[in-house]
Amino acid sequence: MIDEQRTRPVLVGDERATLTSILQWQRDTLMMKCAGLSDEQLRRRAVAPSGLSLLGLVRHLAEVERGWFRNVVGGEDVRGYFGRNEAGEWREFHVDDADVAGSFKVWEDTCARSRAIVDEAESLDVTGSYDGEAYSLHYVLAHMIEEYARHNGHADLLREAIDGATGE
Numbered sequence: 001m002i003d004e005q006r007t008r009p010v011l012v013g014d015e016r017a018t019l020t021s022i023l024q025w026q027r028d029t030l031m032m033k034c035a036g037l038s039d040e041q042l043r044r045r046a047v048a049p050s051g052l053s054l055l056g057l058v059r060h061l062a063e064v065e066r067g068w069f070r071n072v073v074g075g076e077d078v079r080g081y082f083g084r085n086e087a088g089e090w091r092e093f094h095v096d097d098a099d100v101a102g103s104f105k106v107w108e109d110t111c112a113r114s115r116a117i118v119d120e121a122e123s124l125d126v127t128g129s130y131d132g133e134a135y136s137l138h139y140v141l142a143h144m145i146e147e148y149a150r151h152n153g154h155a156d157l158l159r160e161a162i163d164g165a166t167g168e
Contacts (some may be wrong), residue, residue: 005032019141020118026148027111033155034058037162039100046161051093054158055103057151059092062107064147068140069114072128073121081106 006028010021034042034054042055059082070076082091082098095103124138159165 005035015138016118016124019124019138019145020115023141023145023148024115026145026152029152030057030061030148030155032167033152033159034104037159041162042100043095043098044158044162046158052154052158053093053095054155054162055095055098055100056093057155057158058107059095059098059103061148061151062103062110063090063092064144065107065110065114067130068135068144069117070110072130072135073126073137073140074113074117075128081110 007021007024009025010017013021037054042058043053045051045053062081066078066081070078080090080092082094082103085091085094118137118141121137124136124141126137127134128137128140129135156166
């Protein structure tokens with residue numbers, strides 16, 4: 001894994017530049033954790049008994065980006081990318097027959113749309129709502145940094161179990 005694959009966060013800048021650059025650093029970190037692995041390795045549930053896989057994390061974070069940025073902040077009505085199974089469970093973590101390249105494309109396209117929504121917002125005080133609760137763009141950016149950071153911790157363990165690679 002090569003640290004230089006990540007966009008460095010803004011160390012001195014306004015709040016929007018700082019938050020968006022840290023979020024991009026977290027997105028780049030997930031991509032770095034997935035780099036150089038085969039489709040089978042990306043699907044592997046490497047830490048028993050957990051059902052987590054690197055591909056599942058990518059698919060999950062595509063759904064989280066969709067929900068918070070497109071639906072809440074952007075006011076769009078975009079349904080889940082990966083749907084639900086017969087039991088009503090979200091399928092993003094069900095990766096045995098998942099299209100790896102297609103899943104990464106969904107995530108990358110969704111991240112691009114998220115960046116556009118943030119860029120188009122007049123301020124961090126712009127709000128959207130979900131289930132009758134208002135959320136500011138400021139909150140959503142902070143929450144997304146937390147979401148990625150938490151899952152990047154999972155990705156560290158998954159990657160190390162797959163091929164021994166470690167890194168920040």
